[in-house]
């Protein structure tokens with residue numbers, strides 16, 4: 324399940340993705356393509372609603388062939404300009 328929202332920290336448009344009945348994660352608005360890699364160091368949220376790891380992501384464009392890659396989203400907190408250092 325996906326909903327649009329605005330980030331409370333920076334005001335950017337973001338996507339909310341529900342990954343379990345009581346857990347929703349904030350992701351960047353635009354989807355990415357990734358190849359699942361358990362040894363990767365990039366956390367992504369698959370469009371189907373679960374966490375995955377990747378070593379490389381590329382912006383998703385509708386014209387792309389998937390070629391074994393999956394569609395997902397980057398966690399917004401990784402890219403949010405105001406998120407880091409705001410924790411009390």
Ligand SMILES: [Zn+2]
Nearest residue numbers: 330332333403
């Ligand atoms: Zn933000």
